[in-house]
Each structure stands twice: as C-alpha cells, then as structure tokens.
Amino acid sequence: MRKWLRCVAVIDLPRTLTTLLGTFGPLCERCLAHHAWMTLSLVAATLDDLRQTPAIRTERALCPRCGQFTQTFWLAETHEEGYGESR
Ligand SMILES: [Zn+2]
Numbered sequence: 001m002r003k004w005l006r007c008v009a010v011i012d013l014p015r016t017l018t019t020l021l022g023t024f025g026p027l028c029e030r031c032l033a034h035h036a037w038m039t040l041s042l043v044a045a046t047l048d049d050l051r052q053t054p055a056i057r058t059e060r061a062l063c064p065r066c067g068q069f070t071q072t073f074w075l076a077e078t079h080e081e082g083y084g085e086s087r
Helices: 001-012 011-022 029-036 041-052
Strands: 058-061 069-073
Touching: 001 058, 011 029, 011 058, 011 069, 029 041, 029 069, 041 058
Parallel strands: none
Antiparallel strands: 058 069
16 A cells, blocks of 8 residues: 555655645645655655645645644645636
8 A cells, every 4th residue: 555655656746745735734845745755855846846836825834743833835725716817
C-alpha cells in the first residue's frame, strides 16, 4: 500500500498534494512533504506550480498538524462562480 502511494506521488505530484489537502485539511509544506513521502524541495516546487492555479490558497497561519506558524496551504473552495474570471 505504501509502495503504491509513493508511486502515485512520483507520477502526479500536484494531484497528490491536492488530495492530501482535501483529506487532512490545511497543512504546511513540511507536513505535506511528510504525508506525501516527498522531499521538502520537491513539495516546494510543486506547491509553487499549484500556487499559480486557483485550486490552492496559501496564508501564513498556524499549521493544525505541527502547530508551527508558517506558510500553510489549503484547498480553495471553487464551487462559487465568479472567481478567477477577471474578464
Ligand atoms: Zn505542519
């Protein structure tokens, strides 16, 4: 099972991270790396890409997992219309 998860993480990093955020709620970079079995730098690079999309929101906040005040990531609620359409 763990091997399978790791395999998925390597294949589709953005989806893995968004799935984790959907499962665990808000997480910091370090906790995401821990749960995704990925290195911090890999998570940081993937989050950098995800940050360009409306799917992920970031804010300096207390991570509910480790209790650190740091950059925390969570899934944006995109059910509402009118977000991301500037033109
Ligand atoms: Zn954390």
